[in-house]
Amino acid sequence: MSKAASELVLNADGSIYHCNIKPEHLADTIITVGDPNRVEKVSRHFDSIEHKASKREIVTHTGMLNGQRLTVISTGMGTDNIDIVFSELDALANINLETGQIKEDFRKLSFIRLGTSGALQGDIPVDSIVIGSHGLGLDGLLHYYVGSEAVMNKEVEDAFIKHVDWSPNKSRPYLVEASTSLLNKLASEQTIQGITATACGFYGPQGRHLRLQPNPADINERLTSFNHNGLRISNFEMETSAIYGLAAMMGHDALSVNAIVANRILGEFSTDSYKTVDAMIEYSLEKLTK
């Protein structure tokens, strides 16, 4: 079935609407970062760069490192942007943009998010690296896709909903998993694992109280105390659940690696978060390409 111009939107030069790149500009291994300025902090480690593009908050560099072709792309903040970037990158790989038809040969992609995050456990220090073995979606994105229940874990979700007394006014939390092969490749004694909780905002949805009071006020305590057969919530950020969920539904691999810049239990923020992010980038590139 071909796609109408309003559904699969292309720019005048044939590149895809928001990401602004063509299929030949996309590597099979893709590093996603939230901050557009972080793209260069990743690609400066590349041995060569073959293509650069940008549009809005989406900056893309594709190049080679240690004989491996990599694309690094910024998503901006939030799962709404993940929906855009992942849909467009999957289309670049798996839809013929000229005919709008899904290609017969599936092209599998690997996504590695290199992000920043706040720890939800007192024993996860600021400046450490956390890898999400699971993503806990408090954002609702995956419910907009038919069949998303197949990649979710109802048992853990039900236990979480009961434990935190989740309001029925909010979308149902969903639990999705990291790619095991990527997890095995990037995890080491230098990293900590746990459930990465994905919020739909930085302030109220992550229990921050400035002028407006979050609802519930003790959301962080409820998340911190959740433990399902030893599986606990390690950290809060704003993209991982959608990355894991969409990648799994599309047939791709995904892993979320996060530099811990805040500890929400201890009330601490990193004194040099850029150094922490750089260390996470160097660690991840080494594990990924060597």
Ligand code: R1P
């Ligand atoms: C909030 O400050 C942003 O930082 C985190 C959150 O997920 C959110 O996008 O990740 P990035 O540093 O990758 O943007």
Ligand code: URA
């Ligand atoms: N990013 C988030 O989303 N939350 C934090 O606390 C820190 C970084």
